[in-house]
Amino acid sequence: MPESRPRRGQTLAERAAFVREQARWIRKRALRIVFEARQGHPGGDLSATDVLAALYFDAMRYDPADPRWQARDRFILSKGHATGALYSTLALAGFFPQEELTTYMQPLSRLNGHPNRNKIPGVETNTGPLGHGMPVAVGIAIAAQIDKADYRTFIITGDGELQEGSNWEAAMTAGHRKLASLTLIVDRNRLQQGAGTEDTVGLDPLDDKFRAFGWDVVEVDGHDIEALLPLLDGSTPHDRPLCIIANTVKGKGISFMENKASWHHGVPNAEQYEQAMKELDA
Amino acid sequence: MSSPATQKSGLFDCRDAYVKTLEALGAADERIVAVVNDSVGSSKLGGFRDKFPERLINVGIAEQNMVGVGAGLANGGKVAFVSGASCFLTGRSLEQVKADVAYSQANVKLCGISSGVAYGELGPTHHSIEDVAWLRTMGDITVLVPADPWETEQCIRAAAEMDGPVFIRISRMGVPALPRAADASFTIGKADILREGGDGAILANGTMVCRALEAAETLAVEGISARVVNMCSMSPIDEDAILAAAQTGAIVTVEEHSVRGGLGSAVAEIVSQNAPCRMKILGFAGFQPTGSAEFLMEHSGLTATNIAASLRGLLGR
Ligand SMILES: Cc1ncc(C[n+]2csc(CCOP(=O)(O)OP(=O)(O)O)c2C)c(N)n1
Numbered sequence: 001m002p003e004s005r006p007r008r009g010q011t012l013a014e015r016a017a018f019v020r021e022q023a024r025w026i027r028k029r030a031l032r033i034v035f036e037a038r039q040g041h042p043g044g045d046l047s048a049t050d051v052l053a054a055l056y057f058d059a060m061r062y063d064p065a066d067p068r069w070q071a072r073d074r075f076i077l078s079k080g081h082a083t084g085a086l087y088s089t090l091a092l093a094g095f096f097p098q099e100e101l102t103t104y105m106q107p108l109s110r111l112n113g114h115p116n117r118n119k120i121p122g123v124e125t126n127t128g129p130l131g132h133g134m135p136v137a138v139g140i141a142i143a144a145q146i147d148k149a150d151y152r153t154f155i156i157t158g159d160g161e162l163q164e165g166s167n168w169e170a171a172m173t174a175g176h177r178k179l180a181s182l183t184l185i186v187d188r189n190r191l192q193q194g195a196g197t198e199d200t201v202g203l204d205p206l207d208d209k210f211r212a213f214g215w216d217v218v219e220v221d222g223h224d225i226e227a228l229l230p231l232l233d234g235s236t237p238h239d240r241p242l243c244i245i246a247n248t249v250k251g252k253g254i255s256f257m258e259n260k261a262s263w264h265h266g267v268p269n270a271e272q273y274e275q276a277m278k279e280l281d282a
Numbered sequence: 283m284s285s286p287a288t289q290k291s292g293l294f295d296c297r298d299a300y301v302k303t304l305e306a307l308g309a310a311d312e313r314i315v316a317v318v319n320d321s322v323g324s325s326k327l328g329g330f331r332d333k334f335p336e337r338l339i340n341v342g343i344a345e346q347n348m349v350g351v352g353a354g355l356a357n358g359g360k361v362a363f364v365s366g367a368s369c370f371l372t373g374r375s376l377e378q379v380k381a382d383v384a385y386s387q388a389n390v391k392l393c394g395i396s397s398g399v400a401y402g403e404l405g406p407t408h409h410s411i412e413d414v415a416w417l418r419t420m421g422d423i424t425v426l427v428p429a430d431p432w433e434t435e436q437c438i439r440a441a442a443e444m445d446g447p448v449f450i451r452i453s454r455m456g457v458p459a460l461p462r463a464a465d466a467s468f469t470i471g472k473a474d475i476l477r478e479g480g481d482g483a484i485l486a487n488g489t490m491v492c493r494a495l496e497a498a499e500t501l502a503v504e505g506i507s508a509r510v511v512n513m514c515s516m517s518p519i520d521e522d523a524i525l526a527a528a529q530t531g532a533i534v535t536v537e538e539h540s541v542r543g544g545l546g547s548a549v550a551e552i553v554s555q556n557a558p559c560r561m562k563i564l565g566f567a568g569f570q571p572t573g574s575a576e577f578l579m580e581h582s583g584l585t586a587t588n589i590a591a592s593l594r595g596l597l598g599r
């Protein structure tokens with residue numbers, strides 16, 4: 001079983017080094033399964049990877065042998081298209097065999113293009129349509145509040161995804177109820193499917209929006225693991241829900257994919273794949 | 283959202299006919315606007331945007347907003363073609379479709395792109411096999427399921443010409459151009475008999491029409507003459523054509539949709555109350571497993587082979 005709690009005995013630098021290695025593995029594996037399936041969403045896989053690695057290999061409490069353990073911390077990937085990264089993370093964390101990753105999107109595989117909780121251990125709710133994660137996470141946090149349970153709930157949303165009104169309905173509920181066990185990480189890569197978020201329907205100032213809805217807000221470089229860990233590990237208590245605006249790069253780690261909308265659901269050819277793997281190994 | 287191109291030679295993506303027609307209509311009529319949800323690419327509306335930049339309204343990833351905005355544009359005198367992945371356009375915005383569009387009789391044309399299981403491996407959240415059932419039950423919205431590029435163009439033109447709400451289901455699966463007479467015409471509410479036959483009837487729409495024709499050809503070789511009826515217009519529906527089909531004694535329906543609430547149900551509603559006959563409803567039984575669109579159709583027996591076998595079964599042959 002991998003380490004699934006903050007490695008308290010270690011220094012921040014040691015914890016970060018460990019998480020960074022997991023993130024490298026996840027990036028490579030995500031890219032490989034997208035390459036082999038000839039479809040997927042590599043841009044959004046790569047922007048979310050460091051946050052995913054920080055959650056699963058430092059911040060969160062869980063037991064892959066007992067995926068529905070009542071006291072587990074919950075995680076919802078609201079931007080459900082980033083399954084390349086999610087499945088690689090869950091496999092690395094031990095929720096299902098790593099060999100199974102080769103079945104990504106193959107006929108009758110449980111590794112569907114969007115995650116299914118009834119098939120894949122570790123998935124809390126089925127996502128794919130954007131704007132569904134937040135309300136479900138709010139419900140989980142309310143249940144924890146009623147039960148006075150100490151588990152925490154984490155959500156990653158895309159930034160374009162925040163154009164969906166359902167997020168703001170949930171944000172209002174969370175602020176109103178002071179759901180302090182809730183942590184939202186916005187994967188702020190500034191791109192959506194077709195173009196930049198600010199060229200489509202602008203989100204800025206995003207921090208002010210969440211503050212106005214009753215949340216604590218911090219902004220961080222979403223690829224700076226040493227900065228992410230103390231925000232995620234619960235070491236700073238909050239009395240309100242926490243929104244972490246993680247400034248990220250869509251396609252992070254692969255030069256030709258970075259900051260390009262076309263890699264939202266682009267698939268590398270053999271030559272590009274080889275180059276990408278080299279860059280991830282460097 | 284991506285899915286490998288299903289395009290093979292001789293097959294057409296009906297989105298192309300949709301956007302070509304919309305661009306032509308847009309050039310002739312300034313009232314025509316397109317409303318999208320970050321779906322310029324998946325709706326293939328880049329050309330429309332380049333030609334009429336101020337008439338392409340991208341509301342972002344916000345489908346409920348998109349449909350409401352469409353109704354507002356209609357109120358302001360525009361002819362709003364609201365275009366997005368059919369699963370989200372209908373499912374996410376169902377109450378906007380009901381209250382703002384159908385019940386309000388707004389002049390909105392909902393274009394459900396990549397309907398059915400076209401999104402294949404992206405799974406049930408992205409499949410749209412409930413859309414016809416949902417919208418058909420509202421009654422006050424025209425529901426059209428074109429089968430090929432020609433019919434897609436006719437649907438878009440008919441929708442633009444009429445004043446009132448329309449839903450058009452536009453697939454991106456490759457389909458052949460169906461054989462039609464030179465003077466063929468399209469009328470909302472009228473079914474189209476593509477092949478005459480008296481031993482039984484196959485009623486199909488959308489991407490299944492070409493498969494129904496193929497099945498009828500196979501059956502003809504065996505001496506079974508099957509009528510093939512294209513049921514593009516789901517609401518209003520052609521009761522006369524359905525009752526005439528029932529006279530053959532056996533009806534197979536086939537649709538790229540759930541077996542609950544779609545074409546099969548619509549036909550059964552009419553047949554059961556007027557002229558009961560043997561029926562087989564082909565479609566999807568529910569949420570689909572992982573697989574490409576072609577795989578899922580095979581998996582659920584939406585093939586010419588199984589359509590033929592189903593009619594044979596009804597005839598006891
Ligand atoms: C309700 C809904 N509408 C549209 C889509 C299609 N879609 C999938 S991903 C995407 C863009 C998402 O952008 P963002 O949230 O910024 O994600 P990221 O950049 O992290 O990939 C869109 C429009 C969807 N999945 N769900």
Ligand SMILES: [Mg+2]
Nearest residue numbers: 159160191192
């Ligand atoms: Mg984004």
